[in-house]
Amino acid sequence: MKFVTIAASAIALAAASGTAAFARDNLQVAGSSTVLPYASIVAEAFGENFDFPTPVVESGGSSAGLKRFCEGVGENTIDVANASRKIKDSEIATCAENGVKDIMEVRIGYDGIVFASQKDGPAFTAFEPADIYNALGAKVLKDGKLVDNTYAKWNEFNADLPEADIVAFIPGTKHGTREVFEEKVLEAGCEATGAKEAYVASGMDEKAASKECMKVRTDGKAVDIDGDYTETLARIGSNPNGIGVFGLAFYENNTDKLKVATMSGVTPSTDTIASGDYPVSRPLFFYVKKAHIGQVPGLKEYAEFFVSDDMAGAEGPLAAYGLVSDPELAKTQEAVANEVTMNSGM
Amino acid sequence: MSDASPNTARPVSRSLHHVDARTKRRNAAETRFKALGIGAIAVGITFLVILLSTIFMNGASAFEQSFLRVPVHLDAAKLDKKGNRDPADLKKATTFTYAPLIQQGLLDAVQKAGIETPLTKSGDMKNLISSSAAAQLRDRVLANPDLVGQTVTAEILASSRVDGYLKGRVKRDQVAQDKNISVEQLDLADALLKAGILHKSFNWDFIFGADASDSRAEQAGIGIAMLGSFYMMLVVLVLSLPIGVAASIYLEEFAPKNRFTDLIEVNISNLAAVPSIVFGILGLAIFIQFAHLPQSAPLVGGLVLTLMTLPTIIISTRAALKAVPPSIRDAALGVGASKMQAVFHHVLPLAMPGILTGTIIGLAQALGETAPLLLIGMVGFIATNTPDGFWDGFVSPNSAMPAQIYEWAKRADPAFYERAWGGIIILLVFLLGMNIIAVVLRRKFERRW
Numbered sequence A: 001m002k003f004v005t006i007a008a009s010a011i012a013l014a015a016a017s018g019t020a021a022f023a024r025d026n027l028q029v030a031g032s033s034t035v036l037p038y039a040s041i042v043a044e045a046f047g048e049n050f051d052f053p054t055p056v057v058e059s060g061g062s063s064a065g066l067k068r069f070c071e072g073v074g075e076n077t078i079d080v081a082n083a084s085r086k087i088k089d090s091e092i093a094t095c096a097e098n099g100v101k102d103i104m105e106v107r108i109g110y111d112g113i114v115f116a117s118q119k120d121g122p123a124f125t126a127f128e129p130a131d132i133y134n135a136l137g138a139k140v141l142k143d144g145k146l147v148d149n150t151y152a153k154w155n156e157f158n159a160d161l162p163e164a165d166i167v168a169f170i171p172g173t174k175h176g177t178r179e180v181f182e183e184k185v186l187e188a189g190c191e192a193t194g195a196k197e198a199y200v201a202s203g204m205d206e207k208a209a210s211k212e213c214m215k216v217r218t219d220g221k222a223v224d225i226d227g228d229y230t231e232t233l234a235r236i237g238s239n240p241n242g243i244g245v246f247g248l249a250f251y252e253n254n255t256d257k258l259k260v261a262t263m264s265g266v267t268p269s270t271d272t273i274a275s276g277d278y279p280v281s282r283p284l285f286f287y288v289k290k291a292h293i294g295q296v297p298g299l300k301e302y303a304e305f306f307v308s309d310d311m312a313g314a315e316g317p318l319a320a321y322g323l324v325s326d327p328e329l330a331k332t333q334e335a336v337a338n339e340v341t342m343n344s345g346m
Numbered sequence B: 001m002s003d004a005s006p007n008t009a010r011p012v013s014r015s016l017h018h019v020d021a022r023t024k025r026r027n028a029a030e031t032r033f034k035a036l037g038i039g040a041i042a043v044g045i046t047f048l049v050i051l052l053s054t055i056f057m058n059g060a061s062a063f064e065q066s067f068l069r070v071p072v073h074l075d076a077a078k079l080d081k082k083g084n085r086d087p088a089d090l091k092k093a094t095t096f097t098y099a100p101l102i103q104q105g106l107l108d109a110v111q112k113a114g115i116e117t118p119l120t121k122s123g124d125m126k127n128l129i130s131s132s133a134a135a136q137l138r139d140r141v142l143a144n145p146d147l148v149g150q151t152v153t154a155e156i157l158a159s160s161r162v163d164g165y166l167k168g169r170v171k172r173d174q175v176a177q178d179k180n181i182s183v184e185q186l187d188l189a190d191a192l193l194k195a196g197i198l199h200k201s202f203n204w205d206f207i208f209g210a211d212a213s214d215s216r217a218e219q220a221g222i223g224i225a226m227l228g229s230f231y232m233m234l235v236v237l238v239l240s241l242p243i244g245v246a247a248s249i250y251l252e253e254f255a256p257k258n259r260f261t262d263l264i265e266v267n268i269s270n271l272a273a274v275p276s277i278v279f280g281i282l283g284l285a286i287f288i289q290f291a292h293l294p295q296s297a298p299l300v301g302g303l304v305l306t307l308m309t310l311p312t313i314i315i316s317t318r319a320a321l322k323a324v325p326p327s328i329r330d331a332a333l334g335v336g337a338s339k340m341q342a343v344f345h346h347v348l349p350l351a352m353p354g355i356l357t358g359t360i361i362g363l364a365q366a367l368g369e370t371a372p373l374l375l376i377g378m379v380g381f382i383a384t385n386t387p388d389g390f391w392d393g394f395v396s397p398n399s400a401m402p403a404q405i406y407e408w409a410k411r412a413d414p415a416f417y418e419r420a421w422g423g424i425i426i427l428l429v430f431l432l433g434m435n436i437i438a439v440v441l442r443r444k445f446e447r448r449w
Helices: A002-020 A038-048 A062-069 A091-096 A130-134 A175-191 A195-200 A207-214 A231-236 A248-253 A271-272 A299-306 A315-320 A329-337 B020-062 B095-112 B122-128 B130-142 B161-167 B183-195 B202-209 B223-254 B258-271 B275-292 B300-322 B326-334 B339-367 B371-376 B389-395 B399-409 B414-445
Strands: A028-031 A056-058 A082-085 A101-118 A139-142 A146-148 A167-171 A222-225 A242-248 A259-260 A279-288 B064-073 B152-155 B196-203
Touching: A002 B223, A028 A038, A038 A056, A038 A299, A038 A315, A038 B095, A062 A082, A062 A091, A062 A279, A082 A299, A091 B161, A091 B275, A101 A175, A101 A207, A101 A248, A101 A271, A101 A299, A101 A315, A130 A167, A139 A195, A146 A195, A167 A175, A167 A231, A167 B300, A175 A195, A175 A207, A175 A279, A195 A207, A195 B326, A222 A231, A222 B095, A231 A242, A242 A248, A279 A299, A299 A329, A315 B258, B020 B064, B020 B202, B020 B414, B064 B095, B064 B161, B064 B202, B064 B399, B095 B152, B095 B183, B122 B183, B161 B183, B161 B414, B183 B196, B202 B223, B202 B371, B202 B414, B223 B258, B223 B300, B223 B339, B223 B389, B223 B399, B258 B300, B275 B300, B275 B326, B275 B371, B300 B339, B300 B389, B326 B339, B339 B414, B371 B399, B399 B414
Parallel strands: A028 A056, A028 A082, A167 A222, A167 A242
Antiparallel strands: A082 A279, A101 A242, A101 A259, A101 A279, A139 A146, B064 B152, B064 B196
């Protein structure tokens, strides 16, 4: 009988301490793993400089974060969702269904996407989107006709590139980075090589042609990486001919192992991305549940601190880590200060 | 009949010492099997040695950290503009105000030591200093406002790049592209090391400290995550030991043997083989989404791991109970004990060593588990706040040691990678300790019949 009593009291105890926690005093943030480093830098400095506890930042991806964000309002839901893409209309609709009506959208800056290869590998130093499309697209234009991609070496379509086997490690479809890669590189390359025109000429409408353009060859030359950049780095490390897709911040932390390639003649850096010269970049966001402001201590302060010049400015720690600061930061700061939500027209 | 038998045809003179062809074959087979066995063990040991030496080679450096000893002048004009030393006003000076003071302090120290360097601006010192230094100094000033206006000696962390350079991870010829450090700054680090301003010492903060953000790998520690693991193990122990033992005693000693109990038995064995991630999904659905327990809390982590550990404990407890000879029960019943008295006074004490061993092995398994924690929000930048008091530790957001290691292995700065290995060493020490306790308990209390 003794054990049963102990077990029963243990469960009662656990339940009691569970209910006691409903007065949450720490911010909960979740979402994109690209935004995670920036959010954690802000969270840490926030904990140091304010009388609030350090916010909890979880990763899991933009979609997963927004899904949890839209689960509803209340102490058991997250306050902020990080995203490496804009929230979709369908997600806004889900949010609204669950009572999350006032959402503040905050753009924190831009993230560059770079192509890099092993430091000691062949000289992949200059790419055009067309090269990437020729190397990785599902179908390429050869002698004016669309044929299945059979290129095996880079120099087969561009004599300036080294005679090396095509092996590319690209982000898997669950990554937000993949979307940017498809739109800014593959589709651009598709247009540049004339393949898109050929698709349209073959009787497709614009949308279907874009969709075809974004298809990647499936014969093993393009490898989807579903893990993190560390996995891509490991794959590159064991393959001298491999070329991988990384975030700018990740590359800047691993310059001793990686060699970055230029895109259309522009070297990726925070400066060239801010000026718009380097084409492959995307905005990063976080979304704030306005209903939680005033309920969870420190939420507004966190949002304001995130976009303050001290943090997100051009000289701040986020830029030092690899974020391309937003030239329109002042506007964002004002919007956060006034708690402007998406449906009130931002 | 008898003379037709082949056995009698054999020469009688053959001694047992004579090795015929068949015996030779059998002996050869035995030798081969022994060689294979030794080979298998050798392969196993080789892998173990490779594994352990890799872990120690990669992780040992995490236990040492580079520090700078810098005199910092706490400029009253910058830190306390009103000049009243009021803590509320001092709080307005953020870490961003303190950082330049520390950089200036280091520059002064460099010039005072007579080190020749092309770096003459205080901003050039930024990459040498950990950004944690400013927060450290600010806390010190807030705790003792009288320090404002004085010059204090601060023991601060060097940046992860400088630390990596001293440990041989960052090489001079590789920093050309690195915007977080330059060759001149590495030269300066060498000179500082000689001047005694920069030094390496044992890194207690790695063992007891909190996680740090991606921009300051040098500050990250596994301490808070260790606390999270401790709370989870507490929940697992308090729940799974009584429930598991009670369930096994009932099933083994009291339950009638019928189809229903057979079904339960089969299910327990099956549950023991269910992948742990499944328990994570279950925990997310039941404890968080249905019961509304807090996210990222060690309490929920512990509950999930309890579910995972229960079958292990039940199976080992039942085995321990089964190993107690029936004669003990019969003797107890024979002198008039009730069934419950027989079990609790005689069988259970004798089975206790086996039960404890099983429990500790189950706990060790739970301690090293990451997969279910991924789903209940215990991976990320979480292990940062020390819980306020004992009870808060169950519900305040926290991570666990294996989850923290997983998180570090994902981050961009190579310094985190070193810390991931270091974390593995600490985790292994814990697992080894638990296993040794299990072995000792078994050796000490086990009885054989």
